[in-house]
Amino acid sequence: MTYSQTACGTKIANASLAAIRELGRKVVVWARSEKSRMAKIFKAVIVGAGPAGLTAAYKLSRQKLPVVVLESDPENVGGISRTVNYKGFRFDIGGHRFFSKSREVEDLWTDVCGDDMLERPRSSRIYYRGRFFTYPLKPFEALWNLGVIESVLCVLSFLTARLRPKPNPKTFEDWVVNQFGERLFRIFFKTYTEKVWGMNCQEISADWAAQRIKGLSLGSAIKHAFLSRTPKDRQQLVKTLIDTFRYPRLGPGMMWEACAKKVRGFGGEVLLGRRVVGCRFNAASDLWIVTTEDADGNVEEYIGEHLISSMPMRELVAQIEPSLSEQANRAAQSLRYRDFLTVGLIVRDQGRFTDNWIYIHDPSVQVGRVQNYKSWSPGMVPDPAYSSYGLEYFCIEGDKLWNSPDLELLQLAKKELQRLNLADAADVIDGCVIRQRKAYPVYDDAYQKHVDTIRIALEQKFSSLHLVGRNGMHKYNNQDHAMMTAILTAKNIIAGERRYDVWAVNQDADYHESGTAGDQIADESSDAQAETAVLSTT
Numbered sequence: 001m002t003y004s005q006t007a008c009g010t011k012i013a014n015a016s017l018a019a020i021r022e023l024g025r026k027v028v029v030w031a032r033s034e035k036s037r038m039a040k041i042f043k044a045v046i047v048g049a050g051p052a053g054l055t056a057a058y059k060l061s062r063q064k065l066p067v068v069v070l071e072s073d074p075e076n077v078g079g080i081s082r083t084v085n086y087k088g089f090r091f092d093i094g095g096h097r098f099f100s101k102s103r104e105v106e107d108l109w110t111d112v113c114g115d116d117m118l119e120r121p122r123s124s125r126i127y128y129r130g131r132f133f134t135y136p137l138k139p140f141e142a143l144w145n146l147g148v149i150e151s152v153l154c155v156l157s158f159l160t161a162r163l164r165p166k167p168n169p170k171t172f173e174d175w176v177v178n179q180f181g182e183r184l185f186r187i188f189f190k191t192y193t194e195k196v197w198g199m200n201c202q203e204i205s206a207d208w209a210a211q212r213i214k215g216l217s218l219g220s221a222i223k224h225a226f227l228s229r230t231p232k233d234r235q236q237l238v239k240t241l242i243d244t245f246r247y248p249r250l251g252p253g254m255m256w257e258a259c260a261k262k263v264r265g266f267g268g269e270v271l272l273g274r275r276v277v278g279c280r281f282n283a284a285s286d287l288w289i290v291t292t293e294d295a296d297g298n299v300e301e302y303i304g305e306h307l308i309s310s311m312p313m314r315e316l317v318a319q320i321e322p323s324l325s326e327q328a329n330r331a332a333q334s335l336r337y338r339d340f341l342t343v344g345l346i347v348r349d350q351g352r353f354t355d356n357w358i359y360i361h362d363p364s365v366q367v368g369r370v371q372n373y374k375s376w377s378p379g380m381v382p383d384p385a386y387s388s389y390g391l392e393y394f395c396i397e398g399d400k401l402w403n404s405p406d407l408e409l410l411q412l413a414k415k416e417l418q419r420l421n422l423a424d425a426a427d428v429i430d431g432c433v434i435r436q437r438k439a440y441p442v443y444d445d446a447y448q449k450h451v452d453t454i455r456i457a458l459e460q461k462f463s464s465l466h467l468v469g470r471n472g473m474h475k476y477n478n479q480d481h482a483m484m485t486a487i488l489t490a491k492n493i494i495a496g497e498r499r500y501d502v503w504a505v506n507q508d509a510d511y512h513e514s515g516t517a518g519d520q521i522a523d524e525s526s527d528a529q530a531e532t533a534v535l536s537t538t
Ligand SMILES: Cc1cc2nc3c(=O)[nH]c(=O)nc-3n(C[C@H](O)[C@H](O)[C@H](O)COP(=O)(O)OP(=O)(O)OC[C@H]3O[C@@H](n4cnc5c(N)ncnc54)[C@H](O)[C@@H]3O)c2cc1C
Pocket: 047, 048, 049, 050, 051, 052, 053, 070, 071, 072, 073, 077, 078, 079, 080, 081, 093, 094, 095, 096, 097, 098, 099, 274, 275, 276, 277, 310, 311, 312, 315, 340, 439, 440, 468, 469, 470, 471, 472, 477, 478, 479, 480, 482, 537, 538
C-alpha cells in the first residue's frame, strides 16, 4: 500500500485519500446544486459578451425574456470588437468596419448607437517593395509601380492559369493561382497571407479563399477599374460601402458598451469577470447549470433553459457534461487558432499618411498591417495634434513574438514604422501592447471535418445548446455574421423550435430581410467585401 502526507502531517493510505477526496467533491457538488435549486432560472445563459453574445441578449431581453451574459473579461465588453483606451487614445483590435448584407443587422447598429454611428470615408493602400499601391487597385498606378516588364509577365501568367487551371483546387494557393495567375499571387497574396496565418499557402484550405474572395475574378476587377461608369452609377458608387463604411464615434467598443447598457435596461444581466468553467446539462430537469470562476477563485452557478455559447468550440467541448465521445473530444482538441497583437503607438502627427489602414506585403518587416485610428474616427484621439497608430503582428500564443516583453515590441514597432517611412521614431511619444488570443479560427485542411464531428455530436446530445459567433462556431465570421447567428438563435428560442439553420449564415443563405433597402445594402456590401477580400484579412 502507498501512503501520502497530508497538510497537517498525518500519513494516510492513498486509497483512503482518494475516497475522502471523492466524498469532498460530492459535498461540494451537493452544496452547489442546493444553492442552484434556489437560484433564478434564466431563459438563456449566454457565454461571452462579444457581438454574438450581446446580440442574442439584446434580442431576447427585448422580448422580456430573462437572460444573463457571462463574460470573462473583467473590464471590457465587445470581445475581439472591443476598444482599448490607453491614456485617452482608443485602439481598435484591427479596424472594425461596420457593414452588412442584412438590413436587420444595420438597423440594430442604428438602434444601439444612434447618432454616434458615423459614415466614414475609406482609404487604404498596399505597401510592397518600397512602393504604395492604392487599394482597391488603380490599374495605371499599379502598372507604373510594377513596371512594364513585371506587368506583362503578370498578364501572361494570368492567361496561362486561365488556359491551364489546376484541377479541383484544394489549397489556398491553387485556388488563387487559378483565379489570378502565379505572379499576382506571389505579389499580392502570398506574403501577406503567410504573415497572417503563419503557414505556407499550400497548407491553407481553399475554403478560406472561397469564403473571402468569392465572386471576384481578375476579369471583373479589371472591368470595374477600367470601364467608366455612367454618372448615375458613379454617383451611386460614391455612396457604396466600398468608399465609405460605418463606424462608432469612439470605436467598436462604444457599440457593444451601448448594447450591454440596453440589455440591462431591458432587464437582462451582463456580468463581467466571470469565466465559464463548466457547462452541465441536467436531463432530469432539462436545465443547464453553468459554473463561473472569477479572478479570486470565487465560484458561482447560473441556471438556464438554453445555453448560448460564443466561447471557442474547443473550450466548450472540454468542459461540457455529460461529455462527448472520445472522437468528438479529439476533433475539438485538433481545432487551431491564430493569435494577434497590436502595438499601439501615440505619435506626434506630421501628416505623413491619412489612410485608415495600410497592408504591409513587404517581407522585409514583420508587421502585417498599420492602422491609423484617427482616420477611422477623429474621436479616437483626445488631441488632434497626435495620431494613434496600430501596428498589427500575427502570431501564436506562446511563440517568440507573443512572449516578447512589451518594451521590445514597442521598439520593434517604432523601428518598422520608421523603415516604412510612416513616421519618425523620434515622434513616437508613448505606446502600449494589446494581445488578442484566438483572433482567427484556422482553416487547415482538416478543420471542416472536425467542426462537423463536433457539431453533430453536440446536436445529437443537447437540443437546447446553441453555438454562435466566430470562435463559437469555428467560422471566419465578421461581426455581422456573428450577430446574424445570434439573431437567428434568438428567433429559434422565441419560436420554441429550430426554424433557422445558423450554420447556413455566411454562405449566401436567404436569411436576409427582404425589401428594397435591404437588397441594396446586400448588393453593395458583397461588392465591398469581395473587393477588400482580395488581399485583406479581417
Ligand atoms: C484583426 C481583426 C479585424 C477585424 N475586422 C473586422 C471588421 O472590419 N468588420 C467586422 O465586422 N468584423 C471584423 N472582425 C471580426 C470581429 O472581430 C468578430 O467577428 C467578432 O468580434 C466576433 O464576435 P463573437 O461574439 O463571435 O466573438 P468574440 O468577439 O471573440 O467574443 C467572444 C467573447 O466571449 C468571451 N469568452 C470566451 N470564452 C469565455 C469563457 N469561457 N467564459 C466567459 N467568457 C468567455 C470572450 O472574452 C469574448 O468577450 C475582425 C477580427 C479581427 C481579428
